[in-house]
Amino acid sequence: SQQGEEDPQALSIQEGENATMNCSYKTSINNLQWYRQNSGRGLVHLILIRSNEREKHSGRLRVTLDTSKKSSSLLITASRAADTASYFCATDATGGATNKLIFGTGTLLAVQP
Amino acid sequence: EAQVTQNPRYLITVTGKKLTVTCSQNMNHEYMSWYRQDPGLGLRQIYYSMNVEVTDKGDVPEGYKVSRKEKRNFPLILESPSPNQTSLYFCASKYQGTYTFGSGTRLTVV
Numbered sequence: 001s002q003q004g005e006e007d008p009q010a011l012s013i014q015e016g017e018n019a020t021m022n023c024s025y026k027t028s029i030n031n032l033q034w035y036r037q038n039s040g041r042g043l044v045h046l047i048l049i050r051s052n053e054r055e056k057h058s059g060r061l062r063v064t065l066d067t068s069k070k071s072s073s074l075l076i077t078a079s080r081a082a083d084t085a086s087y088f089c090a091t092d093a094t095g096g097a098t099n100k101l102i103f104g105t106g107t108l109l110a111v112q113p
Numbered sequence: 114e115a116q117v118t119q120n121p122r123y124l125i126t127v128t129g130k131k132l133t134v135t136c137s138q139n140m141n142h143e144y145m146s147w148y149r150q151d152p153g154l155g156l157r158q159i160y161y162s163m164n165v166e167v168t169d170k171g172d173v174p175e176g177y178k179v180s181r182k183e184k185r186n187f188p189l190i191l192e193s194p195s196p197n198q199t200s201l202y203f204c205a206s207k208y209q210g211t212y213t214f215g216s217g218t219r220l221t222v223v
Contacts, residue, residue: 031210042216043203050210088156092210100146100158100171101212 004089004104012110019076021107023089024069030092032065033101034074037086046074046087081113115140119204119215126194126222134189134218136204144207145187146171147179149200150217156203162187194222 004025013019025032034046049056049065049072056063062075076083086108090101117138126132138145146161148171158171162181176198178190191198199222204215 033210033212035214040201040217040219043205043214045211045213048211090156090212099144099161099163099169101156103156105155 004091004102006087006089006104006107008107009105010108010110012112013079015079015081015111015113017079017111019079019083019109019111021074021087021089021109023072023074023104025072025089025091025102025104026070027091027093027102029067032063032072033090033092034061034063034072035088035090035103037088037106039085043088076109079109079111081111083109084111085109115213117204117206117213117215119202119218121218122216123219124221126220128195128222129193132191132194132220134191134202134204134220136187136189136215137185138187138204138206138213139185140206140208140213141184142206142208142213143184145181146205146207147177147187147189148203148205149173150203151200159189159202191220194220196222198222 007022031050033048035043047058049063060077065072086106088106089104120135143164147159148156150156157173160179162168202218205212
């Protein structure tokens with residue numbers, strides 16, 4: 001399978017705590033992106049990190065990328081109940097007929113108020 | 114507002130009855146694509162289009178058709194829907210590596 005793997009599959013935390021989600025992938029990439037999906041609804045683009053970047057911040061989000069390990073992590077700081085959603089990583093791969101995003105399996109985050 | 118608009122949001126249909134899910138973007142993006150999302154299988158690409166009149170198969174194209182007669186529209190056509198096409202469908206456009214997704218179409222084929 002070309003899909004990436006995300007870890008953990010599900011995460012439950014209290015409001016105010018930090019949430020960390022990890023993503024591993026299999027191919028060489030141009031960039032890696034994180035998306036959020038509220039229950040069965042649309043995908044919202046959160047952040048994009050290019051293959052030559054190691055860390056990127058956007059508000060309460062911090063993303064790291066380790067291309068040698070083919071892995072990425074998403075940290076949400078000071079979580080809120082409204083952060084409850086599924087989070088997906090997706091890779092935009094290099095080479096071949098790769099005009100697509102390859103999605104991970106997702107992490108279901110529940111933030112308890 | 115820059116967006117990708119899909120219609121309908123929800124659709125229940127019967128096996129074999131042709132249907133079209135529309136997708137329109139107002140960002141003048143050249144690239145558009147369709148994905149389906151299924152439990153345990155994640156999101157998989159159905160078809161994509163690099164520009165007007167240029168379309169190509171993704172990972173799961175069987176049972177689907179697309180067309181790209183104009184830049185803003187990329188409809189997904191199911192000529193003879195079957196129950197295994199029950200899924201949540203997303204249209205997306207892309208510019209400089211960043212994808213914008215539509216709100217999704219939940220299709221049920223009975």
